[in-house]
Amino acid sequence: MSDQELLRSAREGDAAGVGAALRGGASLKARDEHGRTPLQLAAEGDHVEAARVLVEAGADPNLQDDRRDSAFLVTGVTGSVAMLRTLLPAGPDLKLTNRYGGVALIPACERGHVDYVREVLKTGIDVDHVNRLGWTGLLEAVILGDGSHPYQEIVGLLIDAGADVNLADGDGVTPLRHALDRGAAEIATRLRAAGAHP
Incomplete structure (x- = not known):
């Protein structure tokens, strides 16, 4: 259940919920039905604080979903400078490519x-x-x-x-x-x- 709580909290931008789920044993590599990680869900919603908690816990910005999107690639779509800056310390692969x-x-x-x-x-x-x-x-x-x-x-x-x-x-x-x-x-x-x- 903790993985689902983590995914939900990340999607909703609930940074405290993200932290609680992680302390409860949730996996940073948890995936939703489309293969999206908690970090990608946070990036898609531009939930910077939730993403920061995930990055500090060691989340990987390069894991790709079933459409080949990743947390880092998503920032190019949303245009969020704040999210880009949040993900940079996690070591995004600048050569990672999307489905196009x-x-x-x-x-x-x-x-x-x-x-x-x-x-x-x-x-x-x-x-x-x-x-x-x-x-x-x-x-x-x-x-x-x-x-x-x-x-x-x-x-x-x-x-x-x-x-x-x-x-x-x-x-x-x-x-x-x-x-x-x-x-x-x-x-x-x-x-x-x-x-x-x-």
Whole structure:
């Protein structure tokens, strides 16, 4: 029963309940029906205090569920800088990939999480990682973003981090060509200034 209590407390963000379940013998590696660990459930709900208790107890941020998500990968989706900082002391695998073959940086670029992108780039994560769609974080920001200010900022952050602005997608289409095709003039300007070509 203690494992179920731990999972429930983590899901609900009950840090005291998490601590009590652990003291009662609950396993940090307990899984719910989808293979999610307590730490992943806490990360999904952005329950920072509950996650901190789990990390301090030795929870692994890299264990993946039946969709290949992990506590660390989830932060790229939620964009939570606080959760990212909470998980870093646990030693997340920056090369761990989700079901799309992407590292945590890529969904953050797609969703416009500016502050998260700024923070995760400080970890040394691979700025040019290519997922199974043939896209980098830069390509996702250009292709799946709407060209608005957050995406302009993300493109700037990626450029500053050394992203290859001419790394084309699987069809050979460059970030600049995608930006031009989408009418993302500000992004196109930034890419050109960084040496991009169509």
